Structures are given as structure tokens and as C-alpha cells.
Amino acid sequence: MKEKFLLRDLVYIAFLAALTSVLAYFAIPMPGGLPPLTGQSLGVMLAGLLLGAKKGAASQMVYLCLGLLGMPIFANGTAGVGVLAGPTGGFIWGFVAGAFVCGKLTEKNSHATFFSLAVAAALGGVVVVYLPGILQLAAVASVTLTEAVVMMLPFLPGDLIKALLAASLAQKIRPLTKNS
């Protein structure tokens, strides 16, 4: 976030942060007792895919700051410094990096195919988000890395579905906003 953004970019970033917050309230129940699919990381992927690396990461920064200040916009309506420092906080730090990677992989290519969008979403929105998430979970709850990975496995299928959804959404929305 070194250079100054244009005013319009500033407003776009703010809106993507707001949209991520709105998406965090969407939940689809998963079969077989798996944890529900929440839209939060969908916001991460879309922020990167729609705004590009820097602006996408900035929007997740703003989202993180809002949650830090106590807006109940993290998963399940949680918020605050405690969540960020807590066991699942690493995933929220990962959102900033995740949006950046999603954006970096696709911003140069304005006619990205569904497949390349989905790969970018899965890499940025799942892999990059899980890395710090699992590290922090292991550190805060003081379990081993393997145990932390096992704790997060139930979330994986839902997140992969979300990557597909994000790709198909981005494919439809990108041509409509490319005038920026």
C-alpha cells in the first residue's frame, strides 16, 4: 500500500470491504455434519479477481481493520482483536495475502477463462489463506501442525466449492466493470 490510490479506487476498495462483510453473513449448510459454507472467503477471492492484487489486498486490509475495531463481520458475527489474535485469526491475516495472490494471477489477463480464474481463486483464496491460518491455529492452541491441519480439513470441500463459485461470478462481473 505504498502509492496513493485514486479517489475512485479508494471508494471501490471500501465497497469490496463492505461486500466481504455482507458475504460473511451468507451461510449454506453442508451435508454430513461439515461446518457450513460461509461467504467470507468468497469475498476474498472476488476482491482479488475483480480489483487486482494491490486494491484487492487493500480491501481485505480495510475489512480486517473494521473487524479489528469490533464490527461483527468475521465469520459467525464475531469481531475484535481477540479473534485476530485467537486460534482462527491466522485465516483473517491470510485474507490480505490471499486477495493479493488472486489478483496477481489474473489482473494482467482481462479475458481469463473460467479455468484460470478458478485456479487463481483456489490458490489465493484457499492455499494462501490456509497457510497462516494453520500456523496460527497450531501456535495459539499449541497443537502440532498435523493436528491443526486435521482440524481444518472439514472446511476444505466448502472452500473449493467457493473457489468455483468465485470464478464463475468473476467471469460474469469482470466484463461489466472493466471500464475502471
Add this chain to the structure above:
Amino acid sequence: MLKSITIGQFIPGDSLLHRLDARAKFIALLLVIIAVFVVRSFWGYLLLAVFISALLYTAKLPLHYFLRGLRPVYYIMLFTLIIHLFFTKGGAVLLSLGAVTIEANGVYLGIFMVLRIIFLIVSTSLLTLTTSPIALTDALEDLMKPLGKIGVPAHEIAMMMTIALRFIPTLMEEAEKIMKAQMARGADFETGNVFRRAKSLVPLLVPLFVSSFRRADDLAVAMEARCYRGGQGRTRMRQLKITMLDIFAVGISAALIPLMLLLT
């Protein structure tokens, strides 16, 4: 699917904690969190529990507001406890069922970690329940100002946060409206398997995003028309003020950290 929510957990009041400067509260909270992480023994937790209970009492808010924050992390707390019970070994064997044993160290570490999570969540709720979102945004902008020298745009971040805050309820409403409009056209958001339901979000989210971008364009033009030009020389309606009480609060929280390190 969308629950109606109130943004911000702030509950207005006139307690000592409400009157503290938002910046002081923010720094004090960070210090308390560091203290929670360096605790070494149950004596440390006892002291922290006394400290936090005293703060809860000063805040003069019903206790269930604080406990509400714990509900979402219930799954993680339970899992942490179970993993430590069964997989952390050492100390006296308390229970053995065939190959599975529960040993003293596991019980100790499990309870220790769960307490850590509880303290983290409750102390954070103290900040957000007693400070308004606007005061917090102002405080964050002010605290980030020194970072401006290394290129962090403090004012811009605060401005984006204010815009996002302003539009979260609007976009929620918009989402609800689009949902009803699509349901009137026969869309089905409530049934089917996961893939069907994920797919059903497409006709909801595409219009939501497109209309958001349109709204963002309008706002940018409106701000430009009103000569918005960043934080330079901007004045404020509410000025933040540091009092002796604020310094005292930060001092007490800072004192917690060496105390935690001493109590072994």
C-alpha cells in the same frame, strides 16, 4: 439466509470505561492481549481473571453481552480441549481405557488453552462494547499517523473504513431486495444440495456486485464534486483528548506483562 443484524456491538453508557479515550483503550487492550499470551501459570490467570472481572464490573453492562462473544468459538475451544486431553502426554495417568489414556499434562494444557481463548474474547468485547465505531475509527487513524512516514496512508484507510461502515447496512438491504426480486421470478435459495445452492447465489451476487460498483462510481463523483482531497488540513468535529485517567489505564495494563512473567 440473511439475519437482520445490527452493525457494531457498542452499547452506550456512562461508565468509567465508556469515558476513557478510545486510543488509550486500544493500546491497553493490546497490552492485555500480550499479557494473556505470556501467562505461565494458573496464578497468572487468576490475576488476569481478577483484573478482567474488575473491568467487567466497571463497565456496568449485563454479563451475557460478554458471554455472547464466546459462542462462535465454542467449536474451536471444544476441539482444543479434546486434542490436548487425548494427545498431550506426560504426568500421572488419570484415566486409561485400553489404548487411550488421559494424562495430567493433557488436562492441564487443555484447560490452560481454553482459558486463554476465553480471556482473549472477553477482553476484546470490553473494548468494542464500550466504544463507538466512529471513535474507534478516529483512534485508529490517529494511532496510525506515525506510520505515514513509511507510506501507510492513515487518513485514506480511515476514510475507506468509514465508507465501508456506512454502506454495509445499505448493501445488506440491497442483497435482501435482490433476493426477493429473484424469488418472485422463481429463484430458489433454500433447497437442493450444496452445489445447487452455491449456484443459486449467482443470480443474487452478480446484480449485487454490479449495483455496488455503480453506487461506488456515484459516490466517487459526489465526493469529487464536493472537493474531497484527502486528509490534508481537514478539521474534526470531535477532538480526541488524553487525560490522566487514560495514562493510568495504559500504565496498569502495561504493568500486567512483567507481573505475568514473574508469576511462575
